[in-house]
Amino acid sequence: MKEQSRQLDFRSALPVLLYIPNIIDYVRIGLLIGSWISYYPSAWISLISYVVSILLDAVDGMAARHWKQTSAFGAWLDVVVDNLGRGFLWCQLCNFGFFVTALEWLAFVCTHTLGPTWKSNIAGPRLIQAVMKNNFRSPVGSFVILSLNLLPVWLYCIRFELLTEIHLPLAIQYSVLLAMVAGRITCAMVEIWVIYTHILQLCLENKNVSQ
Numbered sequence: 001m002k003e004q005s006r007q008l009d010f011r012s013a014l015p016v017l018l019y020i021p022n023i024i025d026y027v028r029i030g031l032l033i034g035s036w037i038s039y040y041p042s043a044w045i046s047l048i049s050y051v052v053s054i055l056l057d058a059v060d061g062m063a064a065r066h067w068k069q070t071s072a073f074g075a076w077l078d079v080v081v082d083n084l085g086r087g088f089l090w091c092q093l094c095n096f097g098f099f100v101t102a103l104e105w106l107a108f109v110c111t112h113t114l115g116p117t118w119k120s121n122i123a124g125p126r127l128i129q130a131v132m133k134n135n136f137r138s139p140v141g142s143f144v145i146l147s148l149n150l151l152p153v154w155l156y157c158i159r160f161e162l163l164t165e166i167h168l169p170l171a172i173q174y175s176v177l178l179a180m181v182a183g184r185i186t187c188a189m190v191e192i193w194v195i196y197t198h199i200l201q202l203c204l205e206n207k208n209v210s211q
Contacts, residue, residue: 016071021064025077028053028060032085039092043160047153053085054149079108082149089152093159100188107191110198124193131190144190147183154180 016022035049060078064070083104090097111118122132130140154177157163163173 013073016073019064019069019071019074020067021060021069021074022071022077024056024060024063025074025081028056028081029084031056032081032088035085036088043156043162047156047160047162050085050089050153050156053081054153057082076112079112083108086149086152089156093152093155103188103191103195107194110194113198122194122197124197127186128190128193131186140186144183144187147180148187151177151180151184 031049031053035046035053038045038049057078060074064074083101086104087097087101090100114122122128124132130138131144133141136142136145158173158177164170
């Protein structure tokens, strides 16, 4: 009976698992695996695979809205694939990369616990509000999200001298790098604030339970 119940549960979940946006995310995972395999043998193939995965991140959102196939699983999977991709790059690029990706996963755990409305449930100082305004659709928020996604890619290109190969001046390379580092630091401040807020909420819940 238990096995039959599990089978029925899987069958009911199968349509969601096969939503077009979720299939796109499965393809993104395959591209990330390809990027990881080709990291040292071919820097360009690794970069192209990773960048295509990033571009598909925008496609899956459009597909979800177009076919009306939004789901809690899809929202979760999308962020998981994002974190896996950035985590792979950060851990390959530098010794402290683990701490960067660990911060991202901690923030994800906190926001996922709060549910789909987490962005509207977090208040904070002006900087936090400026970044998160209109669901990150503000100049500051867009810059922070861009830095979050592109900084590890830019570092990868500098490390393997891919930007030098296309004759991009070093002054531009490092100016863009400094700008994205500033954006990523701002993002880290938001992540730390989210974690801090979540810890306070957990402590408050524990206090209410004990009372």
